[in-house]
Amino acid sequence: MSRLGQEPDVISLAEILGLVSVTDPVEAILGLCRDRIDRWVGEVGGITTIDGLEDLVARNLHMVFEEIRNDRDFDRIKDVYAVGKRDAVFATMRIKFNDSENPTYGVLIRRQNTTPEDLDRWVAVIDCRGNKLARRFFTRWHEIAHRLTTHADQDYPVYRSEHDPIERLMDEIASQIGFYEPIFGPAFDGAMQGQPKLTFEIVEAIRRSFGDASFQSTLFACHRRLRTPAVYLEASVAHKADDQRDVNQGVGWLFDDLRPVQQLRAVQVVPNQAAQDSGLFIAPNMRIPPSSIIHRLFLDESVMQSSGLDDLGEWEHSGGKRLARRDVWIQARRVKERVIAVVQPVD
Amino acid sequence: MQTVGERIKKRRTELGWTQDVLAEKAGISKSFLSDLENGKRSVGADKLLDIGKVLSLSLDYLMAGQEPQMDATEVQIPSSLASFAAKAGLSFRQALTLLEMQQQIVAHRSATRKGGLDKVDWQKFYEAVKEFLE
Numbered sequence: 361m362s363r364l365g366q367e368p369d370v371i372s373l374a375e376i377l378g379l380v381s382v383t384d385p386v387e388a389i390l391g392l393c394r395d396r397i398d399r400w401v402g403e404v405g406g407i408t409t410i411d412g413l414e415d416l417v418a419r420n421l422h423m424v425f426e427e428i429r430n431d432r433d434f435d436r437i438k439d440v441y442a443v444g445k446r447d448a449v450f451a452t453m454r455i456k457f458n459d460s461e462n463p464t465y466g467v468l469i470r471r472q473n474t475t476p477e478d479l480d481r482w483v484a485v486i487d488c489r490g491n492k493l494a495r496r497f498f499t500r501w502h503e504i505a506h507r508l509t510t511h512a513d514q515d516y517p518v519y520r521s522e523h524d525p526i527e528r529l530m531d532e533i534a535s536q537i538g539f540y541e542p543i544f545g546p547a548f549d550g551a552m553q554g555q556p557k558l559t560f561e562i563v564e565a566i567r568r569s570f571g572d573a574s575f576q577s578t579l580f581a582c583h584r585r586l587r588t589p590a591v592y593l594e595a596s597v598a599h600k601a602d603d604q605r606d607v608n609q610g611v612g613w614l615f616d617d618l619r620p621v622q623q624l625r626a627v628q629v630v631p632n633q634a635a636q637d638s639g640l641f642i643a644p645n646m647r648i649p650p651s652s653i654i655h656r657l658f659l660d661e662s663v664m665q666s667s668g669l670d671d672l673g674e675w676e677h678s679g680g681k682r683l684a685r686r687d688v689w690i691q692a693r694r695v696k697e698r699v700i701a702v703v704q705p706v707d
Numbered sequence: 708m709q710t711v712g713e714r715i716k717k718r719r720t721e722l723g724w725t726q727d728v729l730a731e732k733a734g735i736s737k738s739f740l741s742d743l744e745n746g747k748r749s750v751g752a753d754k755l756l757d758i759g760k761v762l763s764l765s766l767d768y769l770m771a772g773q774e775p776q777m778d779a780t781e782v783q784i785p786s787s788l789a790s791f792a793a794k795a796g797l798s799f800r801q802a803l804t805l806l807e808m809q810q811q812i813v814a815h816r817s818a819t820r821k822g823g824l825d826k827v828d829w830q831k832f833y834e835a836v837k838e839f840l841e
Contacts, residue, residue: 376766378752422734448839449808455831456815468814472807476734506814 362386364532367525373509386532393508393533396420397540406542410570413540414500421507422481425500427488428457437485447471450483457487465492466499468506482507497572498531501538505530508537539570539581548585557704558586560665560691576700580630583702589635591703594628595648595658595692600678624648624655627698640705642675642683649674654692658699667691669706711755712744714769718762719744732761791829801840805833 364370365386374385382388397413400420407413418424426437434454441450449469457464466486474481484503488496509530547569551562560579567578583592598604603620629644648655652675653668673685692701709717719729726744730737734757742748750758752766759769784792784802792802809827 376752376756378755378770442836442839446839447811448836449811451839452808452832452835455828455835456812464815466814467812470811470813472811476731503814 364525364528367529369525370529373526373529377509386529389509389529390533390536393505393537396508397537401542407540408543410538410540410543410573413543414504417504417508417537419479421504422479423504423507424480424483425503426483426485427496428453428485429488441471441483445471446473450485453485457485457489463492465495466503468503494574497538497570497574498534498577501534502527502530505533505537508533535577535580535584538573538577539585544570544581544585548582552586557588557689558582558590558702559667560693560702576695579700579702583630583632586632587634589638589640589705590632591635591640591642592628592630592632593626593642593654593701593703594698595624595654595701596627596698597622598625598627598645600625601645624658638705640686640688640703642672642703643677646675646677649676653690654699654701657692657694661694663694665691665693670703672703709772710746711750711769712746714764714772715740715758715762716744718764722762729758729761733758785827787827788829791833795830795833797833804840805829805836808832808836 362384365384370389371385374380374382374388377389377392379385379388379392397417400416401407401413404416407416426433426440428434428437431454434457437453438451441447447469453467456467464487466484469483469485471478471481471483484500486496486499486503492499544566547566551566552558555562560575563575563579563582566582567573567575570578580592583590599620599622625645625647626642627645629642631640631642635641648658650656652670653666657663657666668690670688670690671685672683672688675683687706688703689706690701690703692699715729719726724732726737726740730740733740733754735754739748743750755766755769758764759766784806788802788806791797792799792805797805809832
């Protein structure tokens with residue numbers, strides 16, 4: 361079971377949903393969501409596009425989307441809902457989404473003054489301005505995940521950061537149902553036909569059939585679906601875990617040369633199921649060796665993407681111990697201050 | 708021991724509601740409600756939540772018969788709202804309306820903030836909606 365499945369909030373949500381005595385609450389909640397969607401899809405005789413699926417699911421959840429693409433949208437939403445439908449809370453969207461200290465991606469609002477038949481009993485307002493646009497697809501499915509799990513029905517509003525267990529669970533649900541297997545599976549299999557490795561080019565090709573899905577969310581979906589071993593990795597400059605703890609606790613260093621140095625590290629490591637089964641392992645937060653293409657890409661700001669062979673035997677823990685020798689093919693891409701990469705064995 | 712349906716029926720009759728009234732409020736059909744009350748059908752967690760909300764009953768009570776711990780009609784005004792309302796000279800009714808509006812925002816996803824209603828900037832919130840307040 362994942363760590364997320366051991367979080368008390370997640371266990372509690374599973375119980376609220378009637379999923380008691382389950383071995384893995386995350387899987388159980390995911391299964392519940394899939395079952396609901398499968399039922400709705402079955403009722404209409406099937407769905408072939410992800411946009412069609414979103415329409416269907418939103419309709420069944422009595423939910424509509426409103427998007428903020430520019431400042432005029434705040435006035436439009438206010439006119440439609442606050443003035444037209446007597447739901448004054450919609451007049452507060454400007455202050456909510458323009459809070460620069462606390463960037464907000466989306467909110468889900470339960471409307472007053474509705475009848476059970478109204479299709480807009482719930483309104484998800486999504487901020488699509490600036491760099492939030494890249495998260496549009498994911499945020500829409502994230503809000504659907506809230507409705508699917510009925511967590512949004514509770515009495516008190518919930519202000520959560522994206523690191524909160526429930527929000528992470530919603531992300532997990534969104535990443536799976538947004539790439540609904542009966543639609544994503546054939547697209548993935550078609551794109552992978554005859555290809556020995558998952559590449560970023562394949563991910564881009566699949567992404568095109570998923571409307572506005574971001575490269576990263578599509579990459580996660582492909583990585584999870586891949587039946588051969590692959591490790592997703594994010595590299596950025598960071599401290600060793602012990603040093604980071606000292607820094608967080610405000611420890612001071614008398615001499616500069618004793619001060620811990622940040623190095624390029626694998627700050628996020630996600631093996632897919634096949635990688636776990638085959639023992640393809642990279643320790644979270646381990647240093648990226650200078651010889652690795654990941655490190656070279658990080659240093660060369662003129663290059664956005666690179667690929668090549670690597671030997672995991674060159675990867676060394678702080679204590680000096682190295683990973684087992686294994687030839688791997690790595691494709692890496694620069695994303696702001698990080699490098700994201702997929703590591704796949706050559707054998 | 709009472710069934711889920713019996714608990715729903717008991718509460719509905721306490722409120723003096725017909726099946727039509729409860730069915731409409733909970734967004735379910737009258738025939739479904741009738742079958743549910745008579746133990747002929749089971750109900751999913753999502754619908755049970757809807758019914759519980761309308762009847763002011765907890766899921767614990769509906770599913771297991773455990774009595775609710777709190778008075779469902781009790782209203783708790785967050786201290787930050789109470790303090791703002793006093794400063795701005797708002798009536799209790801107006802403060803309650805602000806609270807109800809905030810409670811319509813049932814999920815809010817942001818990069819940093821944790822916490823609840825006490826973190827709301829009530830001044831800004833009030834400024835945005837005051838033209839709609841009675």
